[in-house]
Amino acid sequence: MIIDTYRYPFFIFLWIILLVVDAIYRRAADLLRIDEALMRFRGDGEFPELGTESSIAESLQLVRYQDGQEYTAHHDFGYSAIDEPRQPNRFATVLFYLNEGMVGGETEFPRWVNGDTEEGLRVTPEKGKAVLFYSHLPDGNMDDLSEHAALPVTQVSRIIFFLIKYYRDRHCSYSTFLHV
Amino acid sequence: MTLTVLSCAPRAYEIKNFLSEAEVDHILNLAGVLNLSRSQTGDAINTKSESETRTSFNTWVTREQDHGTVFICVFTYVML
Numbered sequence: 103m104i105i106d107t108y109r110y111p112f113f114i115f116l117w118i119i120l121l122v123v124d125a126i127y128r129r130a131a132d133l134l135r136i137d138e139a140l141m142r143f144r145g146d147g148e149f150p151e152l153g154t155e156s157s158i159a160e161s162l163q164l165v166r167y168q169d170g171q172e173y174t175a176h177h178d179f180g181y182s183a184i185d186e187p188r189q190p191n192r193f194a195t196v197l198f199y200l201n202e203g204m205v206g207g208e209t210e211f212p213r214w215v216n217g218d219t220e221e222g223l224r225v226t227p228e229k230g231k232a233v234l235f236y237s238h239l240p241d242g243n244m245d246d247l248s249e250h251a252a253l254p255v256t257q258v259s260r261i262i263f264f265l266i267k268y269y270r271d272r273h274c275s276y277s278t279f280l281h282v
Numbered sequence: 283m284t285l286t287v288l289s290c291a292p293r294a295y296e297i298k299n300f301l302s303e304a305e306v307d308h309i310l311n312l313a314g315v316l317n318l319s320r321s322q323t324g325d326a327i328n329t330k331s332e333s334e335t336r337t338s339f340n341t342w343v344t345r346e347q348d349h350g351t352v353f354i355c356v357f358t359y360v361m362l
Contacts, residue, residue: 115311118308119308119309119312119343122305122308122309123343123344123345124345125305126301126305127345129283129300132283133283133285133297133300141345142345142346143346157345159345161342161343161344161345162342162343162344162345163340163341163342163343164309164312164313164316164318164340164341164342164343165321165338165339165340166313166318166338166339166340167337167338170337171337171338171339172336172337172338173321173335173336173337173338174335174336176323176335176336198300198301200301200306200309200310200313201306201310211288211289211292211294213292214289214291214292214294215289215290215291216289223288223289223294225288225294225296228298229303229306230298230299230300230301230302230303230305230306231296231297231298231299231300232296232297232300232301233288233294233295233296233297234285234294234295234296234297235292235293235294235295236292236293236294245291245292245293247291247292248292248293248294249292252338
């Protein structure tokens with residue numbers, strides 16, 4: 103079923119989008135087997151053990167690649183300032199592909215370890231498909247192998263996707279997260 | 283949802299049809315009305331900046347809309 107949202111006033115359109123975005127967060131929480139409330143901004147004392155009222159998930163990022171645009175190989179983890187007591191760090195990333203059929207535009211994990219090939223692991227965009235990867239190892243160290251790239255899109259206009267990045271910090275137990 | 287393992291090192295998984303057709307179409311409609319700007323790179327220490335390693339365009343969609351946005355939408359709706 104395809105709904106033409108342009109037929110509705112913008113207020114209704116925004117309301118539907120908010121429902122869709124909320125559904126995405128809830129489904130992603132199910133995927134990671136964590137409480138979806140951790141992905142909301144919270145009130146005073148709701149999760150005092152986390153020491154923050156911010157959500158552990160970033161806002162959704164809507165990204166468009168076209169005309170040979172790319173994102174060369176990079177890691178999603180980073181380093182907080184040394185005087186930041188909580189040391190938040192990107193822990194896992196979920197990508198959602200919104201279209202398909204372009205030439206190029208794959209997500210590549212060039213450091214993929216396997217016994218079959220020396221090529222990188224390339225994930226081809228498919229409409230509605232999600233990719234989950236972890237930037238940290240179960241022991242808490244950063245995973246250097248999680249380096250990934252968005253390969254250049256050479257033909258067929260564009261690739262668009264949504265992505266969410268989840269944070270962990272020194273107060274957040276690893277057992278909260280899914281380990282497969 | 284069916285989780286398919288793509289790789290164990292790094293830990294990467296795919297889930298086909300995570301979003302429904304209708305959901306994707308709503309998001310693409312949203313993408314059509316939003317202004318996307320040049321993506322930036324950076325981290326918590328270095329200031330964010332445009333770079334040649336990331337040439338895409340992007341914008342942010344929050345789960346909770348702030349009061350200002352909702353007010354503008356309600357105001358627009360009432361005026362229509």
